[in-house]
Amino acid sequence: MCMDVALLVRIFPEVLLDGIILGFMYALIALGYTMVYGVLEFINFAHSEIFIVGAFVGVEILLGLKSVGLLDGLPWPIVLVLVLIAGMAASGLLAVTVERIAYRPLRNAPRLIPLISAIGISFFLQDLIRLVESLWRNAFNMVYPTIDVLNLRFELTETLDVSVKSLVVIVGAVLMLWALHLIVNRTKVGTAIRAVAEDQAAASLMGIDVNRIISLTFLIGGAMGGAAGVLFGVQYGLINPYSGFIPGLKAFTAAVLGGIGNIPGAMVGGLVLGLLEAFAASYLSLLTGGAFGAEYKDIFAFSVLILILIFRPKGLLGEVVRERA
Amino acid sequence: MLEVKSLDVAYGEIRALKGVELEVGRGEIVTILGNNGAGKTTTLKTISGLLHPTRGTITLEAEPLVGVPPHAIVSRGVAHVPEGRHIFNRLTVRENLTMGAYLRSDTGIATDLERVFALFPRLAERITQVAGTLSGGEQQMLAIGRALMANPRLLLLDEPSMGLAPVLVEQIFDTISDINRQGMTILLVEQNAAMALSIAHRGYVLETGSIALTGTAAELADNPEVRRAYLGE
Ligand SMILES: Nc1ncnc2c1ncn2[C@@H]1O[C@H](COP(=O)(O)OP(=O)(O)OP(=O)(O)O)[C@@H](O)[C@H]1O
Ligand SMILES: [Mg+2]
Numbered sequence: 001m002c003m004d005v006a007l008l009v010r011i012f013p014e015v016l017l018d019g020i021i022l023g024f025m026y027a028l029i030a031l032g033y034t035m036v037y038g039v040l041e042f043i044n045f046a047h048s049e050i051f052i053v054g055a056f057v058g059v060e061i062l063l064g065l066k067s068v069g070l071l072d073g074l075p076w077p078i079v080l081v082l083v084l085i086a087g088m089a090a091s092g093l094l095a096v097t098v099e100r101i102a103y104r105p106l107r108n109a110p111r112l113i114p115l116i117s118a119i120g121i122s123f124f125l126q127d128l129i130r131l132v133e134s135l136w137r138n139a140f141n142m143v144y145p146t147i148d149v150l151n152l153r154f155e156l157t158e159t160l161d162v163s164v165k166s167l168v169v170i171v172g173a174v175l176m177l178w179a180l181h182l183i184v185n186r187t188k189v190g191t192a193i194r195a196v197a198e199d200q201a202a203a204s205l206m207g208i209d210v211n212r213i214i215s216l217t218f219l220i221g222g223a224m225g226g227a228a229g230v231l232f233g234v235q236y237g238l239i240n241p242y243s244g245f246i247p248g249l250k251a252f253t254a255a256v257l258g259g260i261g262n263i264p265g266a267m268v269g270g271l272v273l274g275l276l277e278a279f280a281a282s283y284l285s286l287l288t289g290g291a292f293g294a295e296y297k298d299i300f301a302f303s304v305l306i307l308i309l310i311f312r313p314k315g316l317l318g319e320v321v322r323e324r325a
Numbered sequence: 326m327l328e329v330k331s332l333d334v335a336y337g338e339i340r341a342l343k344g345v346e347l348e349v350g351r352g353e354i355v356t357i358l359g360n361n362g363a364g365k366t367t368t369l370k371t372i373s374g375l376l377h378p379t380r381g382t383i384t385l386e387a388e389p390l391v392g393v394p395p396h397a398i399v400s401r402g403v404a405h406v407p408e409g410r411h412i413f414n415r416l417t418v419r420e421n422l423t424m425g426a427y428l429r430s431d432t433g434i435a436t437d438l439e440r441v442f443a444l445f446p447r448l449a450e451r452i453t454q455v456a457g458t459l460s461g462g463e464q465q466m467l468a469i470g471r472a473l474m475a476n477p478r479l480l481l482l483d484e485p486s487m488g489l490a491p492v493l494v495e496q497i498f499d500t501i502s503d504i505n506r507q508g509m510t511i512l513l514v515e516q517n518a519a520m521a522l523s524i525a526h527r528g529y530v531l532e533t534g535s536i537a538l539t540g541t542a543a544e545l546a547d548n549p550e551v552r553r554a555y556l557g558e
Contacts, residue, residue: 191420192427195413201375202411207399207428207475 008286013160015282016275021166021235023274024173028228029251030258030266031180032095032221038197038261039217042103042111045118048248049125050095050222054087054229055239056129059142061086066145076149080168084230091226094125095218104211129241141240144233169231176227177267180220184263193217197261250277257305259318268316276301326351326510327372327479332381334364334371341367343534345381349479354501354511356521356542358555359531365514366408368531369481372512373405374398385479400428402478406485408514410468414457418448421456421467425474433476441470444500462493469497473504480504483514498524518555522546530555 032047044050061083065071071079102121106114133140150165184190195203196213204210232247233239250273258269280297292300308316327349334342342364349355359365370376372383374395383390385401393401404425413421422441426434442449445466451459456467465485472480482501486494494517502524505511515521522528522542530538530551538548545551552558 188423188427191416191423194416194420195424198413198415199411201395202407202413203424204375204395205373205399205405205407205411206424206471207396208424209394209396 004286008283010159011282013157015278017160017162017166018282019275019278020271021169021274022278023271024170024177025228025232025235025247025270026251026254026274027267027270028173028176028224028231029247030255030270031177031263032225033252034255034258034260034263034266035193035217035221037255038263039193039200039214040103040107041261042114043118043252044095044098044103044218044221045115046098046102046121046125047095047221047225047252048244049122049129050091050098050244051225051229051232051248051251052239052241052244053094053125053129054091054226055233055243056133056142056229056241057090057226058083058087058230058233059144059239062145062147071145071147076147079147080172080234084172084227087226087230088223089226091229092219092223095222095225096215099215099218104214126241126244133241141238144237144239150234165234169235172227172231176224180224180263183220189213189216253302253305257308257315259315262315262317265315265317272316273301273305276304326386327512328382328384329368329372330382332368332371332383333379334367334376335379341534342371342378345531345534345536347529347536347539349510349512351510352505352508353527354505354513354525356513356515356525356528357531358515358518358521358528358545358551360554361516362533363531364534365531366483367534369405369407369483369512369514372398373403373481396428399475399477402475403481404472404475404477404479405481406468406472406483408483408487410464412456412459412464412467412471415455417453417455418459418467419452421471422448422474425471426476429474429476434474437474437476441473444473444503445470461488462490462497465489465493465497469500477509479510479512481512481514484516485513486515486517486520494520518551 029047029051032050033044036042036044062071065074065079098121102117103114106117130140133142150168151163153161153163155161184193192203192208192213193216195206196208196210200210251270254269254273255266257273258265258267277297280300281294284292284296284300285294329345329347332342332345333340345368357365357368367376371378372390374390374393378391385403388401390398390401413424416424422438426437447463448466448470451463456464459467469485485497485501489497498520501511501513513521513525522545525542527541528539528545529536530545538545538551540548
């Protein structure tokens with residue numbers, strides 16, 4: 001077995017950066033799963049499509065700006081903020097609508113029923129995006145138009161140069177997570193979300209309109225997913241109506257890894273999974289002398305996940321609070 | 326202030342309340358006594374909108390409450406301390422109290438917080454503590470304090486003495502009396518009949534979903550049947 005230690009060391013910063021970017025992406029998406037699970041104990045399987053709708057709204061706006069010549073005419077930070085806000089609004093409102101139409105009427109049905117409904121919505125949205133894009137653009141594989149500044153790279157160290165878009169993704173994700181943290185932990189309405197998550201009947205006895213808080217939870221979780229969708233498009237460039245599925249599944253895994261229902265857990269779980277995946281992708285073949293290639297990254301990441309869950313079934317941050325009856 | 330007329334409530338096939346009639350006047354403490362399963366909790370839950378009656382009416386100051394969702398009933402001035410306390414374990418003491426005042430934006434919130442701390446100094450000491458780590462007695466204080474933060478006209482209390490040491494029970498009942506003297510109308514459900522009758526003005530005895538007996542607290546305390554069945558004589 002020949003191991004090139006110098007190479008391992010040399011690529012380390014770059015792999016770390018890739019892992020962090022992927023991790024923040026998973027973390028943002030995972031929030032939608034975990035917040036909804038927190039209040040309803042229900043897995044919103046349509047969240048992967050709510051995420052990818054954000055990416056599609058983003059690409060449509062960028063293409064629209066391009067066609068009227070504004071893509072390079074407007075300052076790029078303004079373009080990005082505009083696209084992010086639009087993606088968040090679209091995904092947030094879509095999530096709220098889906099809850100109203102497909103989940104709320106089933107609130108008192110056996111648990112499996114809303115789950116099936118969510119899977120149905122997931123397929124429905126995939127094909128709806130495909131239909132709309134096919135009618136509108138005659139294609140449903142979309143490419144994010146390039147903004148030149150975003151592809152600029154500058155050297156941080158000898159072995160690491162960072163593109164502007166990577167920085168944008170990281171800064172954007174950190175700002176989102178921080179804003180969410182403030183909303184959930186520092187505002188009255190955020191406290192109400194946590195109260196509803198813990199005890200709906202008691203929350204209603206406080207004067208909290210539980211249905212409104214549930215809608216708000218879908219709005220916030222959906223908006224985070226939409227932001228992730230836009231950042232995903234900016235970072236990786238290529239999207240299609242089915243691109244939400246795998247990142248969605250992984251983000252859901254990240255939410256479970258962190259402790260489903262636990263908001264900081266989703267952030268931690270996302271980062272851990274992103275890092276595992278990035279390191280597996282780059283290091284597996286080097287470490288095994290080519291016996292396992294990068295295509296084994298998911299097997300590796302998920303094996304670690306299974307191991308963690310065997311030893312901590314409630315996830316990394318699940319149920320840290322001691323409770324009395 | 327509160328009027329309940331011919332109230333029927335069912336859990337599926339199980340009829341929990343059958344024609345319950347009761348009234349609470351402004352400024353009163355009224356108690357509902359009854360054995361396990363008599364329907365006391367069901368009565369309170371129906372008043373606060375958590376359960377829907379199959380028949381009958383509930384009015385607060387002549388306004389109907391049936392069909393109004395629980396959060397809107399709170400805004401009409403009814404606060405309910407549920408059986409088993411149901412404080413928010415993962416929230417801090419302060420956050421629990423904030424949730425009690427959820428619908429308010431007036432300037433009286435700070436004053437009411439001071440009032441709660443005056444009634445329960447222990448809560449002030451534990452303000453930043455996560456509520457799930459409070460002792461049982463402290464949790465009961467928090468549940469009552471949280472309801473007071475709504476500044477209600479009518480306070481519904483479901484077994485505030487449950488699971489508490491005798492000294493603490495006495496303290497909680499003293500506090501309930503104090504709150505009432507400050508002008509709060511109270512509907513009190515209790516297993517501890519002696520305690521309840523010692524602070525109440527009037528009372529009802531609920532037996533398998535119907536009112537069996539009613540009278541002033543003194544009348545009930547003197548009633549031979551009440552003495553036998555609920556005061557353990
Ligand atoms: N969720 C429920 N589903 C079915 N039956 C119920 C439910 N809750 C209460 N009951 C029944 O309704 C009746 C009244 O119950 P309720 O809880 O009102 O009694 P209670 O007077 O509060 O009793 P306790 O003193 O034990 O608290 C009981 O026979 C009980 O078994
Ligand atoms: Mg009861």
